[in-house]
Amino acid sequence: MSNPENPSGSAPWETKRVPTGKHLIRRLLPWVLGLGILALIGWGLTPKPIEIETGVVTRSPLTVRVSEEGKTRIRNRYIVAAPVAGKMRRVPLKPGDEVKAGETLLTAIEPMATPLLDPRARAQAEAVVSMKEAGRKQAVQTLEAQQATLKMSEADRDRIRAVQRAGTVSESDRDRAEGDASIKASQVRASEFALQVLDYELAQARAALERPDASTAGNLVEVKSPVSGRVLKVMQESEMVVTPGVQILEIGDPADLEFEAEILSRDAVTIHPGDAVSIEQWGGDPPLSGRVRRVEPAGFTKISALGVEEQRVIVLSDLIDPPPAAKALGDRFRVEVRVAVWHSDDVPVIPSGALFREGNAWKTFVYQDGKAKLVSIEAGHTDGRTTEILSGLSPGDEVLLHPPDTVKAGSSVTKRAEP
Template identity: 40%
Template sequence: MKTKVQWRRQIVFLLIVAAVGWGLYAGFREQPVAVEFGEAVRAPLRVTVEQEGRTRVVDRYVLAAPVDGYARRITLDVGDAVAAGDTLVALEASRSAVLDARRHAEAGARVAAAQANLAAVEQRVKAAEAGAALAAKELERMRKLRASGHVAAEAVDRAAAEDERAGSELRSARFTVATARHELEAARTALGFAAAGGKGEPVLVRAPVAGQVLKIPRKSEGAVESGQPLVEIGDARALEVEVDVLSADAVRIRPGTRVLFERWGGDGALEGRVRVVEPAGFTKVSALGVEEQRVWVIADFASPSETWQRLGDGYRVEASFVLWEGEDVLQVPASALFRDGDGWAAFVVEEGRAVRRRIDTGQRTGLVAEVLAGLKEGERVVVHPDDRLRDGVEVSGR
């Protein structure tokens, strides 16, 4: 019969053996891989192209000296409001320049060309008036159909945007007529001074339209040459946005594409519509010294004018061109996906283990990707999978 000492020694030995066995098991047992988890969720998804842009006045006019002469000091300041017909600069014509017979003939030719240009732009006004009237009727018709439930709200929005665009074109055409009349008056003035031998009253350079002074190249008096810019004016209430985007992104943007203008200084985002994607690109050197091919995209504001009237010419905005959007889209973090042949795959967490599964994806942004097949809402995936992960490996959250 064993004594108490022998029983104690046997128990201690068994405990030592158990501890050694557990240590060997824990040491050689495969440890769970610590990973970060993501989840497949349903949420709105928007695919955009984001670039920095700037505002500019739609119709701006650079008033130049119609003849060689001596300009008196300009009393206006940048930002001053001017009315159509206001005198901006008084110019004393140079006699020696206007008595030349060749310049007399050139002045007569410029008058004829200005008359022809005025007739052409007046026809543009008639066409723009017809387009604006049609757009207004279409908007009214769409609103009635929307009230009766026959069309979607998007059709009304498109009709409203078209009405706004037609109105802008009409205003621009009328400004063009005013400019053409101003050019005709300037040409007649030059011809009149040529016929008078440079004698008579000073040439008065007048504002062709109402607006604000945007730029004055030189305020001081002095000699000027024919065609030299004197004052630049425009209607600061009529703005558009110019954005230069990569040519690879420009091919995905079309006229009518929705734009969101953010971080412009006011509350919320402003909405706009792309009017023109220019057909010619240009080369621009990036901040990293890389040459890039870029394209100018011109967009109009679609938000009510009172929300963006605090903007002026040359103000900075962040433009987001909406290429695609959905309200209820199954999506996962894009960092959970990795290449699997010619497709995509992800490690899905099932009962604490990572299971490799092929995923069919749709639209993608820099952060998330749309899931078309392969995942269900609520399933967890491994974010940023590394080379430690294999199919069936036990995982744990960090």
Template identity: 40%
Template sequence: MKSIWIKRVGLALLAVAVVAGFGWALREQPALVDVAEVTAAPMRVTIREEGMTRVRDVYAVSAPIAGHLTRTVVNEGDVVKANNTVVAAIHPLDPPLIDRRTEAELLASRDGARAGVGVAEIDLQRAQSALKLAEDELARTIKLFGSGFVSESALQRLTNEVDLRKTAVDAAKAVIGLRNAELANAEARLLQPDPADPTGESCCVNLLAPIDGTVLAVMARSEQAVAAGAKIAEIGNVHDLEIVVDLLSSDAVRIASGTKGEISDWGGDHTLRATVRRVDPAAFTKVSALGIEEQRVTVVLDLEDTDVRLGHGYRVFVEMTVWECAECVQVPIRALFRNGDRWNVFAADGGRARQTEVQIGHMNDDAAEVLTGLKPGAGVVIHPSDALVDGGLVERRN
């Protein structure tokens, strides 16, 4: 009888142990989570965008006239002096080549001009002979007029005749000058490039540097024919730089003149300070790397700090502060999630996750300003999973 009761007690204990084991196995397991602390610290909101350096005033050296440009004597990086350094020289263009038909026409014109000169010289000789004859006749008439054998009217007529002959001689000389000019013109049209003077040293226009500075770019390096206004080189002062950045129009409205910025990732081991000088009033369309059309606005910043290693067209990153506070309650962005149209977090409180609604102010890439809902020192779950529920057990991951 005693053994039966012992067996029953043993079976009861075994049943209790099995039920306790099942209860232990099916108990709620705490979820392993990463926890961050809500802090009260300085915070700022910035806009970060890629930009580039630019010489503030770039001067273009252009051809003032059409001509033959000699090989440019300066290179990128050369230091030039205003109104002293010769950037390039322009010579007259060579005359066009003459084909056989055009050459025959020009030769005929030249021969005609020579014949014209000969005719004009004969006319001059004729006029001079007539003048001499009139002067001799006038001399005889003057002698006869003194003896009373010739009337005064006859003397006057011969005097006028001499004046007319003198005028005819002057006109003949002028015609000879005209014919010689026509001959010179015809001979000039036959001129061809002189192999002994390929650069045309007889005439040139030297292009001088407009300012003291450095050559930034050379557009026309080789010898060539250029049109009036052709750009030859660009010159600027590399020690007077500004920063240019193209912002999204939605970001540009948050920027104003005087906004502070920092220049980073320019190659140095420290940041450079800058201040926004101008925000362009008009935007332009730019296609992004993903093929999306974006409205961009050009923003220009003045460098407060500079470095001699920076040059024209260097890539930099600009970070401009649009809002900041000395001390505000903030929570990591990774802890926030949306519940409808409101922000929520899971606060770790006593080993359980408490879903808490928070009101958010300013946000940056790392943290968000907490207006209501959390206090400094509270722990919040970062990257909460979909399995996490309000009131669920949580355990901080080591």
């Protein structure tokens, strides 16, 4: 039964405890820790601004250039070749030696020694000699017979002349005797000439069996430099037997240089004679200035380092006011050729690193109040570092350079602190 004086129903000896501050802290501590962990998780899940680099749209000059690896080459090259067949003496000159037109002796060509005969050729030559000797003996006998016949004809002619004085020989008999003597005399002279021909043929046949020493007296061909300049390359340096047309050495003037670049055909159609050229990486600090002299009309196929067939065209350029240091350039030196194909003195430009493709359109991110704004633009000419802006941006706009893939339209961004 309940006690009306003790409505709580507790025992009368139990005292009621009043909660203290220490007990409250113990009760609230788990709740505080839980709320702190939730706050940390929420803070960690909150997206942070992405660090980016920015660039500014400005107005500046812009030059579009076609760049390609090139090389120097001497404009006029002369290849000296052997004018005759013979034994060429050793060439004393080395690449780089100076030569003068009509004065510097390059080499000399002397007659060749008689070639050796193999057994078969020697047997044939000896048979020819024997045949010529037999033919000469036959010609001697023929000449002696002709001389005897001539002697008889002259005797008959002399008798007819003596009888004719007495008036017993007719005119026709006298003319016949005179003619016969004249014919016999001509036959004797013909036999004498035939014997001389056989003597020459016999001497020729005997010469084929001999090996006379090659004489250079009055029989030496001197090869002199046709132009003034320097020796570029020696093709045949050692003493050797040459035939007409064998290349001996190459001569040119290193001061008369031109620059050759193999340009892709799609870029070559934009290059014209007179375009400005910048020669870089030639070994000196300031680039060299030049002009395009010729764009060759015919292209050729070249295999690239990746194995791709490319159609290229040779473009030739000349230097304009070269500095003294450029005299150190020689033939076939490597350079970097940059040909200007378009230029404007004042156009709005943007760093090329701020542009990217989205479909067929060029786009960029503009930095506005800590946000990345996606903007479509129309791009024009570019030199690889900066690009002409035709529409979509204005000078002074700040754009994101090389934005990472995490940057989207409306993303929070912050400028990266400069070191």
